Amino acid sequence: MGPRLDVEKIGDKTVIHNYGHGGSGWSLSWGSADIAVGKAAATLDKKIAVIGCGVIGLTSALTAQRAGMDVTIYTKDLLPHTRSVRANGSWTPDSRVALTKPAGDAFPALWEQMARYSWKTYRDYLGLPGNPIDFRDNYILSDIPFDQKHFPPPQPGAGDYSTTGKPQHTSEFADYGDLIRDIIPNPEEIDPKDNPFPVAHARRANMMMFNFGAYGHLLLSEFYQAGGKIVIREFHNPGDLKSLPEDVIINCPGYAAHDWWQDKTLIPVRGQTTWLPPQADALYGVEYKGAALLSKTDGVMVQALDFSHTLGEMVGVGNSFEHADRSEAEQAIGIFEDLFARMGKEHV
Numbered sequence: 267m268g269p270r271l272d273v274e275k276i277g278d279k280t281v282i283h284n285y286g287h288g289g290s291g292w293s294l295s296w297g298s299a300d301i302a303v304g305k306a307a308a309t310l311d312k313k314i315a316v317i318g319c320g321v322i323g324l325t326s327a328l329t330a331q332r333a334g335m336d337v338t339i340y341t342k343d344l345l346p347h348t349r350s351v352r353a354n355g356s357w358t359p360d361s362r363v364a365l366t367k368p369a370g371d372a373f374p375a376l377w378e379q380m381a382r383y384s385w386k387t388y389r390d391y392l393g394l395p396g397n398p399i400d401f402r403d404n405y406i407l408s409d410i411p412f413d414q415k416h417f418p419p420p421q422p423g424a425g426d427y428s429t430t431g432k433p434q435h436t437s438e439f440a441d442y443g444d445l446i447r448d449i450i451p452n453p454e455e456i457d458p459k460d461n462p463f464p465v466a467h468a469r470r471a472n473m474m475m476f477n478f479g480a481y482g483h484l485l486l487s488e489f490y491q492a493g494g495k496i497v498i499r500e501f502h503n504p505g506d507l508k509s510l511p512e513d514v515i516i517n518c519p520g521y522a523a524h525d526w527w528q529d530k531t532l533i534p535v536r537g538q539t540t541w542l543p544p545q546a547d548a549l550y551g552v553e554y555k556g557a558a559l560l561s562k563t564d565g566v567m568v569q570a571l572d573f574s575h576t577l578g579e580m581v582g583v584g585n586s587f588e589h590a591d592r593s594e595a596e597q598a599i600g601i602f603e604d605l606f607a608r609m610g611k612e613h614v
């Protein structure tokens with residue numbers, strides 16, 4: 267369906283929702299914040315509360331400050347302890363952000379607006395001390411030609427979101443990449459003679475990525491410097507908002523809206539990242555055999571994507587289990603251990 271960005275009344279309070287960004291929250295954050303703050307500005311009220319201090323709450327709060335508003339964030343946790351920092355942290359603006367059919371005909375244009383606005387805003391954070399936002403070469407490797415990689419078709423009789431209330435196949439997820447092809451660096455095939463990897467097929471894409479430590483610190487500092495206040499508080503039901511002094515509230519609780527706002531339209535998608543010590547001399551990313559590795563200033567991130575090569579975007583759908591799975595992490599690390607060991611032998 268796409269992120270929830272509608273306006274709701276709770277007693278006298280105007281609540282503007284800004285949650286449900288799937289695997290695209292970092293990427294779309296500024297564009298989504300711009301839409302939510304536009305709705306807050308329409309109330310003409312200059313005192314705003316923001317619920318949540320993940321990437322969506324913080325960018326909403328900063329965008330509201332830049333529009334001249336006086337902002338207080340109410341949150342259970344600050345950014346370093348939110349779900350936001352468990353992400354991969356690269357430019358993935360349409361990763362599981364919506365299902366094509368339920369999102370409807372109007373959503374692609376809204377998505378494009380968010381993606382373009384975010385991309386433009388991120389450019390303001392390039393080239394700063396600590397590299398909060400950076401670009402990396404990301405290598406996508408395959409043992410078979412890329413045009414021979416296909417997902418198995420849907421199982422006959424499995425249904426889809428409209429009949430089961432849950433997506434059943436990767437093809438149900440929206441792919442909006444073509445809408446912004448003109449601004450995003452395109453991947454290029456690497457000629458076999460230039461391919462440094464012991465794998466037959468390789469592509470390289472110059473990819474925007476987010477260094478959580480430096481970027482998060484910068485966002486929090488900007489918020490405080492502009493006079494923002496943060497109150498640590500947990501809400502248990504929508505009625506709790508009636509006790510806030512602000513009448514206009516931008517609600518950014520992320521997946522927690524499933525429980526505290528009782529929004530059962532949110533579909534959980536389990537994902538896990540594993541962090542190895544930073545390696546400043548090897549700043550690039552690799553995707554191979556259903557796993558991803560991305561070297562950042564605050565650590566080397568390793569993520570299992572789709573070991574089976576059959577599920578695509580369906581990996582983890584419907585799974586809300588949040589504990590670490592060590593065997594999954596070891597399997598993902600093992601893929602790269604094996605790749606780099608082969609590189610050592612085959613490239614002497």
Ligand SMILES: Cc1cc2nc3c(=O)[nH]c(=O)nc-3n(C[C@H](O)[C@H](O)[C@H](O)COP(=O)(O)OP(=O)(O)OC[C@H]3O[C@@H](n4cnc5c(N)ncnc54)[C@H](O)[C@@H]3O)c2cc1C
Pocket residue numbers: 284285286287288289290291292293294317318319320321322323340341342343344345348349350351352353354355356357358359499500501502518519520521522523526536537538539
């Ligand atoms: C494995 C994985 C990889 C990902 N990779 C990427 C990627 O590469 N690129 C990308 O763009 N996106 C990625 N994402 C998606 C991205 O991480 C999310 O879309 C984004 O972090 C959501 O941010 P948020 O601020 O909405 O939610 P959260 O980070 O969950 O923040 C919610 C905030 O609300 C507060 N809160 C919640 N409930 C309450 C309550 N009851 N009372 C008070 N406060 C409350 C919390 O304390 C927190 O501060 C990934 C996600 C996962 C799981």
